[in-house]
Amino acid sequence: MTTIVAVVSLLFFVAAGVHIALALGVIAVGLLTFNFNIPVVLVAQMAWDSVDKYALVCIPFFIFAGNLMSRGNLALVILELVGTIIRYFRGGIALALAMSSVFFAAVNGSSVACAVALGPAAVKLMPKEGYPPRFAASLVAVCGTLGLMIPPSLTFILIGSIVGLPITDLFIAGIVPGLFEAFLLGLTTLIVSRINGYGHVGERPDWKGFGQRLPGAAGALMMPVLIIGTIYMGWFTPTEVSALAAIYAVVLVTVVYRTANLVAVWETARESVLQTVMIYGVLLGSGLLTAVLTRLGLSAELTAMLKEAQVSPFEFLLAVNLLLLVIGMFLDGVSMIVLLAPILFPMAQAVGVNPIHFAVIMTALVEVATLTPPVGLNLFVMSRITKMPLHSIVKGVLPFYGMRVVALVVINAVPALSLVLLT
Structure with missing residues (x-):
């Protein structure tokens, strides 16, 4: 009965427009203090413990670095660099945009930030190259x-902090699936462009122009190498490399490209702090929710039911995919992770699904949610x-x-795609 009341209350708060962090906090504190008679001081300590983690220090630094790179208007630099050699065939500039998105994905760490970084440059350049504005925005x-x-x-970072998985391993696990998704995205972009006749056709690749633009873009291109390369080689932890990336971003936009001054850097820092506080608020609520679930024994009961029913990994993943595809229509990715990760991960391990692989699957489902109305965040951003x-x-x-369905099926069916770099 307590679980039903908590779920109904949470749905009511979310429907009323209350932020998920506040909704989780109010419900969890109420249950812990009144239902389980836990002193408020201990509840506060539980909340603090959920964010008092060294790994979470990387969040503000990565957000700051990504926001600064976006504010520096480097998307146009990368887009024009790639476009010089592939704009000669139909769909070339659209493919350049898809390839450039890999760069900004390796800098921002957020779908919305990536869309914001690429959006203005794409809307400015692509219509001039013969692409409809709607196609560019989409x-x-x-x-x-x-x-x-x-x-x-x-x-x-959210999944790792909530369920206790190494963030470094999760980062490495996302590299190959991310590149696979980028390949499918590029292929789909070319097919759609050619079927609809989008884009101008040039005479040949402009290697001379590429050579002229490369030195100017080299500083920006080194950012993904700095982040992904050093983590994969084991030289830095995500927290250490996040601080290094933030410093590098400041030098890049203020000294190398001079696209931002110190006032802009300060404003970006303020924006990044506000975004970080929002994420930390969600993590506080998530920590208290996990404490509630532990005391209710919900995860243990569901896990026992799965074992008793002898549910196979295939059946479990099929049910999870269908469930999250529906839920993703009404909740944003952060809410999905906070609400469902503490419940689903123990169940996944109980049926024999690798937790790192399951984290990649859940991330792929959140990707779909950002494109699914009525709550698809990326759709609203581009609108x-x-x-x-x-x-x-x-x-x-x-x-x-x-393309998204194909990527989701392959990521589910081939665990090696997520685990190959960890072996």
Whole structure:
């Protein structure tokens, strides 16, 4: 009965527009203090313990570095660099955008931040190259989702901190699936462009122009190498490399490219602090929710039911995928992770699903959620940037849903895709 009351209360708060962090906190504190008679001082200590983790220090630094790179307007630099050699065939600039999204995914760690970084440059450049504005906006919305899979993914940081998985392992696990998704995205982009006749056709690759632009773009191109390369080689932890990335981003936009001054850096830092506080608030609520679930024994009961029913990994993953695809229509990715990760991960381990692989699956499902109306965040972001109606962008995204389904099926069916770099 207590569980039903908690779920109904949470749904009521969310429907009323209350932020998920506050809703979780109110419900969890109420249950812990009144239902389980735990002193408020101990409840506060539980909340503090949920964020008092060294690994979480990387969140503000990665957010700051990503926001600063976006504010520095480096998307156009990367897009034009790649475009010089592939714009000569139909769909070339669209493919350049898809390839550039890999770079920004490896810098931002967020689908919304990635879309915001690419959106203005794409809307400015692509219509001049013969692409409809709706296609440009829709493509950026899809490209932005790579920021959730390719490290430094904030989704992996959230999952790791909530369920206790090593964030370094999660980052490494996301590299190959992220590149696989990028390959499918590029292939789909070319197919859609050629079928609809989007884009101008040039005479040949402009290698001279590429050579001229490369030195200017080299500083920006080194950022993903700095983040992913040093983590994979074991030279730095995610927390250490996040601080290094923040310093590098400041030097890049203020000294190398001079696209931002110290005032802009300060404003970006303030914005990043506000975003960090929001995430930490969610983690506080998540910590208290986990404490409630432990005392209710819900996860243990569900795990015992799975073992008794002898549910296979295939059946479990099928049910989870269908469940999260539906829930993703109504909740944002952070809410999905906070509410479901503490429950689903013990169940996944009980049926024999590798927890690292399951984290990648859950991240792929969150990617789909960012493109699914009525709550798809990337759709709203691009609608705001382009001033286009939401339904128009949804229509433009539809051809890419097939690509997302293929990627989701392969990631579910082939654990090696997620685990190959960890072996």
